[in-house]
Amino acid sequence: MANIVLVGGAWIGAWAWRAVTPELRAAGHQVYPLTLTGFGDRAHLGTPETDLSDHVQDVIAAIEAEELTDVVLVGHSYAGSVVTVVADRIPERLAKVIYVAGVTPEHGKRLFDLIPGVEEIMQAMADAEGDGWRIPFISDETLDLYYGEHGLTGQHLGWLRTHAHGVPIATHREVIKLATPDSSPVPRVFVHCTGDGPAHELPHYGRDWVRAEIATGHWPMATKPVELAALLDRLVVA
Template sequence: MIVLIGGSFLGGWAWEKVTPLLEAAGQRVLPLTLTGTGDRYHLASAETTLNLNADDIVHAIEYADLRDVVLVAHSYAGAPATIAASRIPERIARMVYIGGVLPVAGKTLFEVAGPETEGAIRQTVVDEQIPVMTDFLLDLVFGDHGLTPEDRKYLRARGTAQPIGPYTDPAPADLSGVEKVARTYVVCATILASRR
């Protein structure tokens, strides 16, 4: 079973072009939407945190009684997926990070990103929500991301604001459970590192 989780501003819809390809190859696929984004945007509140998004992943996997999961996390989703995998490593066969954010135990994502990125993002916040990124922020945060004008249009047509809470909520102090999980990190189409 492959569980797919999109990054900030995204929902399960972000995988709609990938899912049919994986299913045609014989894979079972479950795209998830985290609380506060996509079709779960209406659930965003001050209580939407990094740890709540990790709960979303853990509960989806446990309630469906999934095992041998390949957990694929894009961008922001790398942080809650890492926390989730640390909590239920016995259910995760491998984690695949697609340009995924890696949490640091006890630190917020803003602390990990640094003051320049935090400041630029905070300037855009409206009602505790980060609007879908402008071209300036896309370039600042993601550098040479390779998004075409069509990609940006698609993102802005479907994307939703991102609650700020997940960026200000510290990761758990202990993430050691994830060390039991095989992990692969992908940047664009290049695999940089793989364990096991």
């Protein structure tokens, strides 16, 4: 049995794990799906100043409030940046960090630095539909252009669009600062979603990575929730 904390990526909250959470609990784990500030039921708390540090504090505060130790911290997509900083701040609380198609940021850089030109595109989207500070959920055309074989059906997209909230753009503009970028004591696992295309190179963080994959697109909690839960169950003890 493990304490598993689930952190969704951009646009989504705890609601996105609703088909994964019961599977993990049935396997005997304590499971805590989180919603970051500005998303889901906490959308009303988002402001133009909401940044990555706020999301890091969301996760740390939840872990401390629940008095959790030996945590398996799961970060999906954008939340890979969040869990990376959390692991740097409270490594003593964590047993493992699992990135599900997660961003693996670099010390001293912003998320926007990872893909040249994307900042201008995202700002234009925010200006058009997000009051200048929220990146709205992407269009079908952008989804097909940038997310490979994402596997999202019309039903999946309807569900995501109903509940998704725009991402505060300041989260992608904050410079990531890690106290121990090359000497983390926390084991790392990267789950590659094959629909995303080739797996990207991973930073060292002072640890060798365990790699796994799941045959689906970027949002496996929507497209393959049972399979994702089974994989996470195996990785918890691996």
